[in-house]
Amino acid sequence: MGLIGVQRRTKQEKRFSDEMGMFNAKxxxxxxxxxxxxxxxxxxxxxxxxxxxxxxxxCVISH
Known part of the structure; x- marks a missing residue:
């Protein structure tokens, strides 16, 4: 077990794009x-x- 490692984490966030508008994305x-x-x-x-x-x-987080 080392002190330095790499971790992957997924969470829901609100995003905005011009084509779709506001949406929730993983x-x-x-x-x-x-x-x-x-x-x-x-x-x-x-x-x-x-x-x-x-x-x-x-995509921008807030618009």
Whole structure:
């Protein structure tokens, strides 16, 4: 068991895009942890209704 690890966590978030408007999406965060405390987000992505995986930079959290 090491002190540094990588952890994946999924949570519901409200998002906004121009095409769809406001919607709830499952956003997955990949975070670097030290002693099971997350300190850096390496990547975050979301899955669309059609099963495609998209980066979270194409939609704004609040508009």
């Amino acid at each position: 956003v997955t965060y990949i975070q670097k942890t030290f002693a099971s405390i997350p300190y850096k987000t390496l990547h975050k992505y979301r899955e669309t209704y059609y099963g495609k995986v998209k980066d979270c930079s194409d």
